Amino acid sequence: MTPLHVDVAIVGAGTAGMGAYRAARTHTDSVLLIEGGAYGTTCARVGCMPSKLLIAAAEAAHQARHIQAFGIQVPTVTVDGAAVMARVQRERDRFVGFVLETLDAMPPGDRLAARVRFQDANTLVTEHGQLIQARRVVIATGSTPVLPPVLKGLDARLLTNENVFDLPNLPTSLAVFGPGVLGLELAQAMSRLGVRVKVFGVGGGIAGIQDPAIREDANQTFNKEFYLDASARVEFVRETTTGVDVHYLHRNGVWKTEAFDRVLAATGRAPAVAGLGLEHTGVPLNDRGVPLFDRFTLQCGDSTIFIAGDASNDSPLLHEAADQGRIAGENAARFPDVRPGLRRAPLAVVFTDPQIAAVGLNLKQLNEQFKDRFAVGVVSFEDQGRSRVMLRNQGLLKVYGEQGSGLFLGAEMFGPAAEHIGHLLAWAAQQRMTVSSMLDMPFYHPVIEEGVRTALRDLNHKLHIGPQVIARCMDCGPGA
Known part of the structure; x- marks a missing residue:
């Protein structure tokens, strides 16, 4: 077989791999996207989207069963399991179809369906023995389920x-x-x-x-x-x-x-790097066989190999995979001009009911980096006005700030609308806002976000910046 010669080879066509391809393509036309499994991304095929489809059906059934609290009667609720799963699969396949359309729009010569492994740091070999000589390589092979x-x-x-x-x-x-x-x-x-x-x-x-x-x-x-x-x-x-x-x-x-x-x-899931032959690359590996890398450049050591997405096990989330793919792809294409890329404020959401959100620094990081130098503000949603109106008045929000500077550091939440509140707080963390400046922002009434203000007021007082929180404060209406 005739060897292939490319500037950048990207192993894995998931979210990170496709992001790396697009980024590398802005700097060179010599890019090869290699996929040895099913196309369609983890998110679309077996992750974010089908799980949310199942959750949406469950929420509808749950709301119907508990709607009598509002004075509305629904005598019986019947779940047709086959119909539920049929919709999950139908819509899942639709989302996968969007991904496949994007792949089909790529030049055929830029794609290769094959399993590959490293022969050396700049040579990949397919299961059929074809060699791929790549000046730089991006590993974006995703992850696989772990069984205890x-x-x-x-x-x-x-x-x-x-x-x-x-x-x-x-x-x-x-x-x-x-x-x-x-x-x-x-x-x-x-x-x-x-x-x-x-x-x-x-x-x-x-x-x-x-x-x-x-x-x-x-x-x-x-x-x-x-x-x-x-x-x-x-x-x-x-x-x-x-x-x-x-x-x-x-x-x-x-x-x-x-x-x-x-x-x-x-x-849990583990990086899908077994069988890649990374031991032949000279790249330093951790005890799980994953390359050591710089999380801002995604470069593995000082090599011409980069890693992105779930394969790195850094932040196994779609938006993080997309960012990492872009950074890795650009640096691989520009090499040796390797530059740090934007890593956004940490944001994670769990779509349970109530929802869970984590923003910015977590408690472990705070105790390591800001020991005895941070304060915690808290609010319960049990009596929060809008939450009670909607019968969603469960959960807690805790917000963290730095003593002295008043800098907002992060938050953790189990409660209503956490997916939306988490975004607001992540934006504040990325903008390095102080707790006082966050309290200067508008809060409408009645909204769940008023609970955020209550927590921030509590935090500001504990930072010795603002006054003590007034119980049952009525400055913008009841239940705020």
Whole structure:
């Protein structure tokens, strides 16, 4: 086979890879986008979009069941599981189609469907033996699900995000392992759609929440809907002819063996770098075999190799993957003119109900970087006016600020409209606003965002900048 010669080879055609391709193409016409698996991006095929479709159906069912609190009667709510999954798949395929249209619009010579591995830092070889000589390479191979040892004996009854959205119907019961983002989102959605759900975790973590009070609030709230044990003891998980048996220590202290229709492994994802032959590149690797890299340039050491997206395991979120792809692609194409790229203020959202959001520095980072130099403002949404109007008055918001400067540092939230409030706070963090300047911004009435003002006022007082918060303050209406 005739070897290919390119300026930039990009391994992986997901969000990061496509972003890297577009960025590199602005500097050179010699770019090759290589994909060894299915096209369509993780987000569109097996991540963000199909999960939100399932969540939307679950929210509709939940609201219909609880609408009587507003004085409205809906006698019966019936969930057609097959119809729910058909819509998920139909709309999922539509989103994937948009991605495929973008790929089809690329010049055919810029694309290669093949699995590749490194022969050396500048040479890739396909499974058919074709050589690709690349002056620079961007690794954007994404990630793969991780299975804990207790689940490794399962086969037909095992679900991951790679196949759960292909189910023809909803399962009758589901054991979810991993109360992280995906596990909690799908567990609550399935429960609200009528599936009997139990969630088992290890270590006490819940969707990455770091504040103990917020985590406990979330724990209690979710347990009102479905069984959740974030520190579970599971002795075995065994596939049977009719389902899966899980032997576990119930929260009441009794060992139980319970049968489930399916098991969902939501126990994290690992960078998909195994089999790439990175040991032949000379690039330094961490203990998980992932290249060490500069998170602002995405360059691996001082090499001509760059890494972006979930493959780097830095911030496995779509908007981060897109940013990383752009930075890596530009630097690969411009090499040796390598420049730091814009890394935005950290923002993460979990689409449970109530939602979860984390912005800026988290508690661990604050205690490492600002120990004894930050304060915390807090608000409960239990009595927040607009939240009570909509019967969404659950959760807590905590905001963080630096003593002395009054600089806004970050926030963590479990509550209503967290996806929107998280954006406002992330913008403030990226603009390096002070808490006082944030309080100078307009707050309409009645809106959920008034709870943000209450938390910021509490924080400003604890920073010794503003007055003490007045209980039941009426300066802009009741319930603010």
